[in-house]
Every structure is written in structure tokens, then in C-alpha cells.
Amino acid sequence: MRIGLLGGTFDPIHFGHLRSAVEVHEALALDELRLIPSARPPHREQPGCSAEHRLNMVRLAAGVDSGLLVDDRELRRDKPSWTVDTLESLRAELGPEVALFLIVGWDAFCGLPSWHRWECLLELANLVVLQRPDYDLDVPEVLKDLLAARSVAEPAQAKALHGQIVCLAQTPLAISATHIRSLLASHRSPRFLLPEAVLDYIETNGLYGPVTED
Numbered sequence: 404m405r406i407g408l409l410g411g412t413f414d415p416i417h418f419g420h421l422r423s424a425v426e427v428h429e430a431l432a433l434d435e436l437r438l439i440p441s442a443r444p445p446h447r448e449q450p451g452c453s454a455e456h457r458l459n460m461v462r463l464a465a466g467v468d469s470g471l472l473v474d475d476r477e478l479r480r481d482k483p484s485w486t487v488d489t490l491e492s493l494r495a496e497l498g499p500e501v502a503l504f505l506i507v508g509w510d511a512f513c514g515l516p517s518w519h520r521w522e523c524l525l526e527l528a529n530l531v532v533l534q535r536p537d538y539d540l541d542v543p544e545v546l547k548d549l550l551a552a553r554s555v556a557e558p559a560q561a562k563a564l565h566g567q568i569v570c571l572a573q574t575p576l577a578i579s580a581t582h583i584r585s586l587l588a589s590h591r592s593p594r595f596l597l598p599e600a601v602l603d604y605i606e607t608n609g610l611y612g613p614v615t616e617d
């Protein structure tokens with residue numbers, strides 16, 4: 404069994420996430436790919452809308468492609484959404500014989516050394532690093548060493564249950580949730596950057612509207 408895990412704030416989920424998820428699913432011949440919304444991201448400003456709204460939008464988006472599953476465990480936990488806790492809880496549930504692939508964009512990967520107990524992540528899962536055309540970040544030295552020691556050259560070589568790093572090229576989509584929020588805040592349309600069902604949900608619930616003065 405090979406399971407991909409794409410965690411995110413998903414504020415809101417967009418085609419950059421979804422296209423990456425589909426391409427990783429195929430490139431690594433995964434049995435399933437889970438989208439895991441963060442309840443309380445530990446490392447950034449708190450999201451623009453509630454965890455419940457973000458989860459509903461992820462469910463709507465996953466409904467568009469039945470190959471994607473939604474895992475709401477971080478929303479059921481009364482703690483900051485540290486990824487190492489999520490991986491430990493998945494391991495406790497699924498056992499040691501499942502190959503886990505933690506998928507992160509380039510920006511998230513470059514920040515890895517600041518994650519809670521980050522050295523434990525590769526003991527629990529493999530890492531899949533995605534390109535991000537809208538980010539031009541230098542990789543920290545410590546991660547260069549890690550890449551040199553743990554990377555596989557081809558996705559087909561990603562056979563371990565944990566401990567390997569796969570850098571994947573996928574269709575580059577320079578879409579970010581920040582850009583979508585800023586379009587909505589200034590009454591511009593984010594149509595075709597995210598699923599229609601998610602945009603309808605945003606409009607119906609009046610999310611990400613312009614900031615109003617008191």
C-alpha cells in the first residue's frame with residue numbers, strides 16, 4: 404500500500420494543489436492520496452476563514468476527482484497541527500508496512516528545518532518535493548546535505564516505506580491562495596484558478612470579502 408499525504412492550510416484549496424495531487428498520484432503509482440487540512444497551522448498567521456469552511460471547500464474540491472480522499476484528523480486534534488503528530492497518528496493506524504509519501508511544495512520544503520521535530524519526519528514517511536514556479540527560494544545548507552543523502556533520481560526508485568526524498572517535476576502552476584484571497588478582497592474574479600464548486604461556496608458564504616472599515 405502506497406499513500407500520498409498533501410497537508411495544507413487550503414485557504415482556499417486551488418488548482419495548484421489539485422493538479423499536483425493528481426500528478427503525484429500517477430507518477431508514484433499511489434493507491435490513495437489524502438488531502439489533510441491544517442486546523443491550526445503552527446507557523447503562519449491564522450487562516451482567513453474557519454477550519455470548518457476550509458474543510459468543506461477541500462471536500463468539494465476532492466469531489467471533483469474521486470481519486471483524492473480527505474483526511475480531517477488535524478481538525479479533530481486539540482493541538483497545533485504539527486505534521487510529525489499527523490504522521491505518528493497515521494503510522495499508529497496503518498502500521499509500519501505502508502509506504503507514506505509526505506508531499507510538500509518547494510516553499511514548504513525550504514522551511515523544513517523550522518518544523519516541530521523535523522528530523523523525525525523521514526523516519527515516518529518519504530518526502531515528495533514539488534516545484535513551485537511562484538517561489539524562488541534558496542535551499543538551506545542542511546537541506547542540501549539531506550537531499551544529497553536521501554534523494555532518488557527517478558520516481559520509479561521510490562520504493563522505501565520511509566526515508567527517501569523524491570523531487571518531482573509537474574505541470575508548473577503559479578497559483579497561490581494568497582493571490583486568490585487578494586483578488587476576492589478587491590472584487591476581482593479568481594475563476595479558473597480553483598474549482599467552480601469552491602468558488603460557489605466562497606460566494607454563498609461571503610468568504611474573503613473586502614476588508615470593511617468600522
Ligand SMILES: Nc1ncnc2c1ncn2[C@@H]1O[C@H](COP(=O)(O)OP(=O)(O)OP(=O)(O)O)[C@@H](O)[C@H]1O
Binds near residue numbers: 418419535582
Ligand atoms: N501552485 C502550487 N504548486 C505546487 N505546490 C503548491 C502550490 N500551491 C501550494 N502548494 C503546496 O501545497 C501545500 C499547501 O499549500 P497552502 O495551502 O499553504 O497553499 P498556498 O497557495 O501556498 O497558500 P498561501 O498563499 O495562503 O500561503 C504546500 O506544501 C505548498 O507548498
Ligand SMILES: O=C(O)c1ccc[n+]([C@@H]2O[C@H](COP(=O)([O-])O)[C@@H](O)[C@H]2O)c1
Binds near residue numbers: 517
Ligand atoms: O509540523 C510543523 O512544524 C509544520 C510547520 C510548517 C508547515 N507544516 C505543514 O506543512 C503543510 C503546508 O503548510 P502551508 O503553510 O504551506 O499550508 C501543512 O500541512 C502544515 O501543517 C508543518
